[in-house]
Amino acid sequence: xxxxxxxxxxxxxxxxxxxxxxxxxxxxxxxxxxxxxxxxxxxxxxxxxxxxxxxxxxxxxxxxxxxxxxxxxxxxxxxxxxxxxxxxxxxxxxxxxxxxxxxxxxxxxxxxx
Amino acid sequence: xxxxxxxxxxxxxxxxxxxxxxxxxxxxxxxxxxxxxxxxxxxxxxxxxxxxxxxxxxxxxxxxxxxxxxxxxxxxxxxxxxxxxxxxxxxxxxxxxxxxxxxxxxxxxxxxxx
Numbered sequence: 001x002x003x004x005x006x007x008x009x010x011x012x013x014x015x016x017x018x019x020x021x022x023x024x025x026x027x028x029x030x031x032x033x034x035x036x037x038x039x040x041x042x043x044x045x046x047x048x049x050x051x052x053x054x055x056x057x058x059x060x061x062x063x064x065x066x067x068x069x070x071x072x073x074x075x076x077x078x079x080x081x082x083x084x085x086x087x088x089x090x091x092x093x094x095x096x097x098x099x100x101x102x103x104x105x106x107x108x109x110x111x112x113x
Numbered sequence: 114x115x116x117x118x119x120x121x122x123x124x125x126x127x128x129x130x131x132x133x134x135x136x137x138x139x140x141x142x143x144x145x146x147x148x149x150x151x152x153x154x155x156x157x158x159x160x161x162x163x164x165x166x167x168x169x170x171x172x173x174x175x176x177x178x179x180x181x182x183x184x185x186x187x188x189x190x191x192x193x194x195x196x197x198x199x200x201x202x203x204x205x206x207x208x209x210x211x212x213x214x215x216x217x218x219x220x221x222x223x224x225x226x227x
Contacts, residue, residue: 004156031213040122042219043157043202050212090156094213101147102215104156 003027004105006091012111019078021108023091029103030096032074034058034066037088037107049074050096081112116140117205119218126225132190134221136203139184143205147215148177148188151200160201161188164208193225 007022025032033048035058045058047066055066063085067075074093078085088109092102119136126132136146147162163170163177163186170177176189190197203218 030211033214040219042119043217045214048212048214056212092156096211096213101159101162102213104158106154106156 004091004093004103006089006105006108008108009106010109010111012113013078013081014113015082017078017081017112019081019110019112021076021078021089021091021110023074023076023093023105024072025074025091025093025103026072027093027095027103028071029093030071031094031102032068033092033094033102034064034074034076035090035092036060037090043090046076081110083112086110086112115219116216117203117218119203119221121221122219123222124224126193126223128193128195128225128227130193130225132188132193132197132223132225134188134201134203134223135185136187136218137183137185138205138216140205140216141184142207143216145206145208146177146179146186147204147206148175149202149204149217151202151220153199157200157202190223193223195225195227198223198225 004025034046035043049055049068065077090107091105094102148160149157150160151157174191179186201221204215
């Protein structure tokens with residue numbers, strides 16, 4: 001069974017802290033994605049990666065960075081967390097030509113105080 | 114600019130009724146239109162998808178209708194059940210793209226009353 005795991009289900013951080021969200025997939029997928037989900041705004045793409053060490057900005061990259069050192073792992077970094085980054089963060093993966101099927105992790109609910 | 118527009122934002126339907134969610138797009142390069150279903154506490158999961166060379170696709174109680182000239186597509190859930198209560202996202206993509214990016218609508222929260 002395909003699986004995307006995220007390091008934490010819930011996370012509480014302080015303003016200004018550096019935050020790491022980890023995502024691991026076991027499907028040997030080339031593409032990986034980070035989204036944030038907010039009520040009424042749907043799924044907004046932050047960053048994605050189509051290969052190791054490769055990354056592309058999504059629609060809302062400001063305040064975030066990413067790292068992909070291994071094919072199975074994609075990390076989202078909040079360099080200096082702010083309260084407006086309180087959100088649900090979802091990781092997903094797909095094959096290079098996945099015909100529209102992305103596999104999602106369960107999400108990390110991040111609260112920044 | 115939002116690439117895929119979805120309505121309504123929320124929908125309440127009685128058990129046994131028909132749920133209808135609508136989406137529209139502008140980019141004519143899109144050639145694959147999946148729908149994702151998300152239950153509380155879970156990530157979205159692929160529900161059903163359609164290519165623009167067909168006007169309708171049915172899987173069980175779920176049907177996608179596609180109108181290429183109007184650049185619109187919709188999800189119909191027949192005989193809606195309380196277990197269908199979830200958030201539904203339409204999406205669009207370009208199948209030949211190696212980046213595999215999906216452009217999502219903002220989602221519809223469906224509640225089916227027993």
